[in-house]
Amino acid sequence: EVQLVESGGGLVQPGGSLRLSCVASGFTFSSFEMHWVRQAPGKGLEWISYISTGGSFTHYADSVKGRFTISRDDAKNALYLEMNSLRAEDMAVYHCAREAYRSSKNFDHWGQGTLVTVSS
Amino acid sequence: QSALTQPRSVSGSPGQSVTISCTGTSNDVGTYNFVSWYQQHPGKAPKLMIYDVNKRPSGVPDRFSGSKSGNTASLTISGLQDEDEADYYCCSYAGIYTHYVFGTGTRVTVL
Numbered sequence: 001e002v003q004l005v006e007s008g009g010g011l012v013q014p015g016g017s018l019r020l021s022c023v024a025s026g027f028t029f030s031s032f033e034m035h036w037v038r039q040a041p042g043k044g045l046e047w048i049s050y051i052s053t054g055g056s057f058t059h060y061a062d063s064v065k066g067r068f069t070i071s072r073d074d075a076k077n078a079l080y081l082e083m084n085s086l087r088a089e090d091m092a093v094y095h096c097a098r099e100a101y102r103s104s105k106n107f108d109h110w111g112q113g114t115l116v117t118v119s120s
Numbered sequence: 121q122s123a124l125t126q127p128r129s130v131s132g133s134p135g136q137s138v139t140i141s142c143t144g145t146s147n148d149v150g151t152y153n154f155v156s157w158y159q160q161h162p163g164k165a166p167k168l169m170i171y172d173v174n175k176r177p178s179g180v181p182d183r184f185s186g187s188k189s190g191n192t193a194s195l196t197i198s199g200l201q202d203e204d205e206a207d208y209y210c211c212s213y214a215g216i217y218t219h220y221v222f223g224t225g226t227r228v229t230v231l
Contacts, residue, residue, distance in 0.1 A: 045209050045211070047220035059219050100168070107156070108171075
């Protein structure tokens with residue numbers, strides 16, 4: 001069974017940093033492109049980042065470009081999101097999501113998410 | 121890049137059909153056949169229901185169907201069931217600069 005489990009969320013002050021993790025199981029993690037998608041409280045979904053297999057290529061939404069960094073460790077079956085210079089508008093549940101197959105452009109498995117609260 | 125536009129809510133009685141629209145632009149829905157739909161129950165992770173405009177993943181009931189015309193995609197739920205009550209989001213690939221754009225979300229209520 002495919003499982004994605006996020007962790008690392010919590011309360012952080014504006015301007016602070018946080019590192020999210022997503023541990024994958026039930027599939028060959030290294031063979032899949034991965035994404036982070038967030039959802040502000042009571043709001044809709046927002047795609048924020050992508051990483052290719054092998055980690056050579058990354059993409060970001062304009063809203064987080066220059067502040068967030070996506071990475072992966074295939075040996076640990078783990079996906080990461082390093083978040084710096086956090087703002088109030090970054091407060092959200094952060095989901096990791098698997099791209100169904102190479103360049104499929106859809107997300108076939110999601111984690112439950114981890115909540116990031118940005119507040120002083 | 122603005123979110124795709126969806127109706128805030130739709131409702132129907134059990135057994136009826138409902139259709140959710142998802143309106144984008146020629147930069148996303150109108151150009152790419154990479155439209156997907158996600159179902160999200162409160163407090164749960166989103167679930168893929170439709171991909172590539174009209175394809176259903178294994179395990180998704182055939183009551184769910186998708187289509188697209190111009191800049192607007194649609195999700196139809198036929199034979200509405202209680203468990204279909206949830207939020208639904210469309211998503212479109214939008215090219216190498218914007219990448220992905222989600223819809224504003226639609227709450228489906230089973231009366």
